[in-house]
Amino acid sequence: MKGVLLINLGSPDSPNPKDVKRYLGEFLMDERVIDVPKWLRTFLVKGIILNTRPKKSAAAYQKIWWEEGSPLIVISERFHKKVQERAKVPVALGMRYGSMSIQKGLKELHDQGVDDVLVVPLYPHYAMSSTETVIEKTKEEQKKHFPNMELTIVPSFYNHPDYIRAMSENIKSHLEGVDYDHILFSYHGIPERHIRKSDPTKSHCKIDGSCCETASKAHATCYRHQCFETTKEIAKYLDLPEGKYSDSFQSRLGGDPWLKPYTDKEFERFPTEGKKNLVVITPAFVSDCLETLEEIAMEGEEQFEEAGGEHYKHIPCLNDSDDWVKVMTRWINEWSVTSKEEVTA
Numbered sequence: 640m641k642g643v644l645l646i647n648l649g650s651p652d653s654p655n656p657k658d659v660k661r662y663l664g665e666f667l668m669d670e671r672v673i674d675v676p677k678w679l680r681t682f683l684v685k686g687i688i689l690n691t692r693p694k695k696s697a698a699a700y701q702k703i704w705w706e707e708g709s710p711l712i713v714i715s716e717r718f719h720k721k722v723q724e725r726a727k728v729p730v731a732l733g734m735r736y737g738s739m740s741i742q743k744g745l746k747e748l749h750d751q752g753v754d755d756v757l758v759v760p761l762y763p764h765y766a767m768s769s770t771e772t773v774i775e776k777t778k779e780e781q782k783k784h785f786p787n788m789e790l791t792i793v794p795s796f797y798n799h800p801d802y803i804r805a806m807s808e809n810i811k812s813h814l815e816g817v818d819y820d821h822i823l824f825s826y827h828g829i830p831e832r833h834i835r836k837s838d839p840t841k842s843h844c845k846i847d848g849s850c851c852e853t854a855s856k857a858h859a860t861c862y863r864h865q866c867f868e869t870t871k872e873i874a875k876y877l878d879l880p881e882g883k884y885s886d887s888f889q890s891r892l893g894g895d896p897w898l899k900p901y902t903d904k905e906f907e908r909f910p911t912e913g914k915k916n917l918v919v920i921t922p923a924f925v926s927d928c929l930e931t932l933e934e935i936a937m938e939g940e941e942q943f944e945e946a947g948g949e950h951y952k953h954i955p956c957l958n959d960s961d962d963w964v965k966v967m968t969r970w971i972n973e974w975s976v977t978s979k980e981e982v983t984a
């Protein structure tokens with residue numbers, strides 16, 4: 640029997656430093672997130688980062704926490720419930736880190752008789768620290784606990800017409816009557832090194848001006864290319880004029896070079912160029928979370944206004960909007976009526 644596992648990143652159990660520390664410990668000890676030899680990762684995470692970061696992160700979580708819990712979890716649960724109401728097969732929800740584990744999600748499906756699972760990483764763009772770690776963890780849990788289950792993985796949907804249309808219509812609905820100078824597409828950043836590591840050709844991705852524009856099979860796993868494509872497709876759909884929009888990358892951690900330009904530097908630069916009315920969208924996240932609600936909606940506005948900006952607007956993610964629920968349900972229902980031969984063909 641077929642079933643679906645939706646997988647998002649996860650959040651701490653509460654915004655208290657103790658729970659945040661446990662969550663960050665699991666997250667940052669992932670070899671696909673901090674990709675250095677285990678002894679060095681252990682030293683960096685347990686010896687340095689976990690001594691200071693949990694307090695700072697807990698304070699940030701406290702600013703955005705809802706009565707029902709973490710926004711990322713609550714929104715994912717609402718989305719899951721609505722998708723389940725419309726889907727023709729059982730749908731479960733799991734998180735890569737934290738208490739709502741992937742193993743629990745697979746067990747829930749297994750207990751309902753599911754042995755053929757569509758795995759949906761809730762990330763539009765491929766990165767080793769997001770999509771790849773979800774896929775590898777799911778395969779590991781399946782092999783260990785549910786050897787008779789089969790998995791089919793939904794590919795990154797960064798340029799899927801349904802995702803582009805849903806994103807564009809969401810943006811359009813929030814821009815009605817809004818006067819703006821510029822739209823910033825702010826994507827979660829990753830270290831530049833991860834782009835090179837994910838390049839199967841080992842020669843295409845140079846992170847220069849043109850590699851992401853030149854056709855290559857490397858783009859199936861190139862986060863940078865996929866982010867730029869999402870922007871291009873949304874701009875095309877909304878008929879945005881050249882120069883009225885741009886890309887940036889947020890949330891960097893540590894001293895290594897991450898994808899540029901950095902979002903916080905753009906907030907400081909725009910007002911000096913006369914871009915004083917700014918709209919920010921965050922297409923790498925399907926649901927609002929710490930990185931959109933605190934870093935972009937709160938900190939971002941402050942940084943922009945301190946630099947001389949006048950009006951600032953963050954557009955919410957797709958969250959549990961009817962449109963996004965319908966898109967996901969259609970993908971699921973189309974798969975659930977497809978035979979195995981058609982899927983693998």
Ligand SMILES: C=CC1=C(C)c2cc3[nH]c(cc4nc(cc5[nH]c(cc1n2)c(C)c5CCC(=O)O)C(CCC(=O)O)=C4C)c(C)c3C=C
Pocket residue numbers: 648649650651663671672673692696709711762766768769827828829830890892923924927928929930
């Ligand atoms: C959109 C996909 C994501 C990628 C790619 C990604 C890479 C990545 N993240 C960190 C470090 C942290 N990220 C944190 C929060 C966070 N990250 C994503 C998504 C991606 N991360 C989301 C949805 C969230 C929000 C979680 C929530 O509970 O709302 C955090 C925790 C908060 C903090 O202390 O800042 C860290 C740490 C790295 C190092 C990385 C790539 C190497």
Ligand SMILES: [Fe+2]
Pocket residue numbers: 827890
């Ligand atoms: Fe992150």
Ligand SMILES: [Fe+2]
Pocket residue numbers: 843844845850851852858861863864
């Ligand atoms: Fe590229």
